[in-house]
Amino acid sequence: MRNAQRYSFIPIDVALGEASFRPYLPLTLIYQQSSVITSGLLDTGASVNVLPYSVGVELGYVWEQQTTVLSLTGNLAQYEARVVVLQGVVGQFEPVQLVFAWTQATNVPLILGQVNFFMEFDVCFYRSHLQFEISHKSLTSEYIFAVASYLMHQCRGRKPLVEVIIKSDRFAEKLKNNATAYCGRVNALAKLTVGIALQKTSNIRQLSVV
Template sequence: MRNARRYPFLSSDTALGEASFRPYLPLTLLQQEFSVNVSGLLDTGASVNVLPYSIGIELGYEWDKQTIGLSLTGNLSQYEARVVIVQGVVGQFEPTQLVFAWTQAREVPLILGQVNFFIEFDVCFYRSQLQFAISPKSSVSA
């Protein structure tokens, strides 16, 4: 991975010891004049990026003005979700357009999933070292 940046896994509950460490990525979300610093859970099993309701509000979104809905699955299936597009900045990398399912769920972490975080970034996990590395996707020419 060229130009990769390493990040540590972070502990969510010290009582659980090493089992509590998770790959949370610090990033900045930008929407017009709004900017929010967040940590997103890297989740290779998540189909989509998920934006918690409160962060969408901080970015200036209004629920009723978002007209494209989608259905979430799993433990978020009971909540409505709307599609929003945000600029995401990871470290010193160029801003990247990220598509989120903005959910009305309030007790959910920001999730970075297959669509479209793992399409835009290459990630390598070093779980035994409690680290992960990330870089923008490689451009492949035919």
């Protein structure tokens, strides 16, 4: 991968030997004037990013002020969760906007999942070498079409694994800005595809994450 940065797996329990190594990524989370240096578990099987309760409090979030509700599944289904948006800084890469499910669970690691960490970064695992590489996504025609297709797929109401109750206007605006920069160099079909996606996105109030 171009401009990739490499990291090592971290041992969680030395008694388990190599089986205990996990891909934890060091990063800095920023919300307003507060920042926290932490590490997140790269979990390709997680639908969303998950922020532990204690980390959210350390960043300055107040639970009662977060009104966007999110329902998690699996072991976290029993805990309430709220949607929070913050800045994340990974290595020497530019800051990115990350959307988290802030859970009331205290015994859960910070999880970096499909929405939206793996939408912002490409990751390549070398498990046999206990290492992984990460690079920021590149803006390509494939990316534009993939995001547009994803948005339209959600509009068709497929059966979700989790329900993210969130206005997607912010995501639509980001997609529009990216598309504007790219679509000056691609054909009218790309413009039309993104335009349809944005038109549908502006009316979404419930985004199904699958």
